[in-house]
Amino acid sequence: MDLGLTGKKAIICASSRGLGRGCALALAEEGVDVVLNGRDPEPLAATAREIRDRFGVQVTEVAADVSTREGQQALLAACPNPDILVNNNGGPPSRDFRKLDRQAMLDGVTQNMVTPLELVQAVIDGMAERGFGRIVNITSLSIYMPIPGLDLSSGARAGLTAFLAGVAKTVANRNVTINGLLPGKFDTDRIRSTTQFAADKAGVPLEEFAERQRREIPAGRIGTPEEFGKACAFLCSEHAGYITGRNMILDGGLYPSAF
Structure with a gap:
């Protein structure tokens, strides 16, 4: 299936490794020019080389912490008018909730809720004006099935999900969609x-x-990051314009619910 993405431009946060990398590979395979991001320059450069060699698309590397204003500004300078935004960021480390002080909680909410919201604010109006936009937020199955020790991550990502569920309705008529991918293991x-x-x-x-x-x-x-990336690429495609405000679970059937 041709996803209709050739020549589109994407910002993919935290894409030097893991699920973000899987999304970058899948989008590049569809002809998307990608802006990659990671805090460690070495794996970032390795992923960029692989994508250039395999797919021949334009690849821009931004070594930065996406949770900082400087990191976000660098990403947006590299791609001021993205067609696609894939929000992704590392979560707080596993920790008993009793050991979380106020600053740790604020940092976790900044990483997994505030940061993606700031990036959405920066790109959504331009997408609406151009009549095409795809925003995919990588969150976690833990917003449905909380995991002890990941309480801060689960809470922040659940907040992001609820926040953007309403925002998605405001731009759906401009061919801009906002969806979540909820990975299991x-x-x-x-x-x-x-x-x-x-x-x-x-x-x-x-x-x-x-x-x-x-x-x-x-x-x-x-699961593998590669198959996760394929799901992301479909949500970004021209065929997914009628899917918005939804949260797709990718978990091999782990979540025990029919709905």
Whole structure:
């Protein structure tokens, strides 16, 4: 299927590795020029080289923390009029909620709620004026199935989801969509760290705990960033203009609900 994205421009936050990287690869494969972002220049440069070599699209690297004003300004300077914005950011580390002080809570909300909202504010009117825009927010299955230790991440991402559900309705008639992708367990640095935290807390060896988690997933495996990226690319496509304000769960059937 031709997704109708050739020549479009995308800002993809936190895209040097993990799920963001999967989204960047999938969009580049569809002919999208991409602005990549990460705090560590080495994996960022490696991802940029791979995308250039494989897909021949224009790739711009912005090594910056997207949660800072400076980082956001650098991204928007690299691509002032994006057709696509993929919001993504690392979440707070696993921690007992009793150990969260006020500054840690404010930092978590800034990372996972305020930062994506600021970027949406910066790009949404231009998208509406041009008559095309796709905003995809990578959040987490934990907003539906909270995970002890990730309470701050879950709360901030749930706030983002509720906030943008209303905003999505205001631009739908201008062919601008806002949707969320809610990953379950995917093969990323993040899932490895949270699995280690949970295994340590349970007093179980890491591999034993990881295998126990895999058995809980009806698909019998954890997901790959590449297949996650394909779902993102479809939500960004010209065929997805009638999908907005929705949250797509990608979890191999883990979430125990029919709705």
